[in-house]
Amino acid sequence: MIIELDCGNSFIKWRIIDAASQVLLSGVVGSTEELVRALEGARVSHELYHCRMVSVRSDEETACLEQCLAQKFGLRVLTARPASCLAGVRNGYVNYESLGLDRWMAVIAAYHLSAGACLVLDLGTAVTADFVAANGDHKGGFICPGLPLLRSQLRTHTRRIHYDAVASNQFMAEPLAPGRSTAEAVERGCALMLKGFVRSQVELAMAYWGDDYEVFLTGGDASVVADVLPRVRVVPDLIFIGLAIACPISS
Numbered sequence: 001m002i003i004e005l006d007c008g009n010s011f012i013k014w015r016i017i018d019a020a021s022q023v024l025l026s027g028v029v030g031s032t033e034e035l036v037r038a039l040e041g042a043r044v045s046h047e048l049y050h051c052r053m054v055s056v057r058s059d060e061e062t063a064c065l066e067q068c069l070a071q072k073f074g075l076r077v078l079t080a081r082p083a084s085c086l087a088g089v090r091n092g093y094v095n096y097e098s099l100g101l102d103r104w105m106a107v108i109a110a111y112h113l114s115a116g117a118c119l120v121l122d123l124g125t126a127v128t129a130d131f132v133a134a135n136g137d138h139k140g141g142f143i144c145p146g147l148p149l150l151r152s153q154l155r156t157h158t159r160r161i162h163y164d165a166v167a168s169n170q171f172m173a174e175p176l177a178p179g180r181s182t183a184e185a186v187e188r189g190c191a192l193m194l195k196g197f198v199r200s201q202v203e204l205a206m207a208y209w210g211d212d213y214e215v216f217l218t219g220g221d222a223s224v225v226a227d228v229l230p231r232v233r234v235v236p237d238l239i240f241i242g243l244a245i246a247c248p249i250s251s
């Protein structure tokens with residue numbers, strides 16, 4: 001069995017797959033301790049041999065997590081590393097090491113799946129857009145705050161914006177109607193910002209490639225913008241698909 005870890009800024013997404021890449025177990029945790037508990041549970045029914053991980057956390061935090069997995073489970077963790085070129089994609093950053101590894105994994109996966117030009121959108125703590133041309137040239141991308149950051153900035157920097165944490169999709173029945181409470185106004189306002197952001201990415205992709213490209217959408221808040229993206233491919237495990245290409249495990 002292979003353990004796969006996508007260590008984002010707010011959450012760690014984990015899953016266990018078999019040699020045929022079938023997903024046996026998966027989950028989302030908020031801390032290393034929670035991850036250890038989840039894997040201790042999984043170990044009861046699955047033998048944990050291999051582990052691969054992509055992390056956007058600091059080198060220290062990432063090393064700490066690796067050590068913890070080695071100690072508790074005897075795992076040697078393969079970690080995704082920056083590269084200037086991988087699986088036919090050329091990293092477009094001036095300093096290729098600076099490109100977030102989650103973005104790099106998503107771009108590798110999208111190009112693998114499309115074999116053509118693609119726009120890759122990831123809606124997590126931050127929102128990112130990346131552009132890959134049909135020849136594999138990554139042109140770079142854009143980063144902006146994601147829904148959790150937009151909300152918390154408003155809460156933190158205003159005196160009177162406060163409302164109970166509630167399922168935000170409760171406000172999305174009529175997403176375009178002006179909000180009639182603080183919660184509605186903020187939730188719909190932030191969702192509209194992200195919809196506007198992704199629309200502008202589509203405009204740019206069309207300016208580059210006309211209709212000859214694919215849009216890939218991933219991340220915890222993908223559903224917030226999916227309706228403004230015609231012919232989008234929603235791929236929740238896009239980063240894991242890239243991770244398997246970056247860190248192959250021969251069995």
Ligand SMILES: Nc1ncnc2c1ncn2[C@@H]1O[C@H](COP(=O)(O)OP(=O)(O)OP(=O)(O)O)[C@@H](O)[C@H]1O
Nearest residue numbers: 008009010011028123124125126147148219220221
């Ligand atoms: N099962 C879930 N657990 C946690 N968050 C979820 C879940 N499903 C959807 N979300 C939403 O996903 C968002 C977090 O996105 P995601 O998990 O993709 O990224 P992240 O780990 O926070 O950060 P990063 O972008 O660095 O990967 C939150 O706004 C949250 O509301």
Ligand SMILES: CC(C)(CO)[C@@H](O)C(=O)NCCC(=O)O
Nearest residue numbers: 056098099100101102103126143
């Ligand atoms: C932008 C995030 C936070 C998105 O998860 C991550 O990809 C990251 O930390 N990137 C490093 C900066 C960059 O990609 O330019």
Ligand SMILES: [K+]
Nearest residue numbers: 008102122124
């Ligand atoms: K992510």
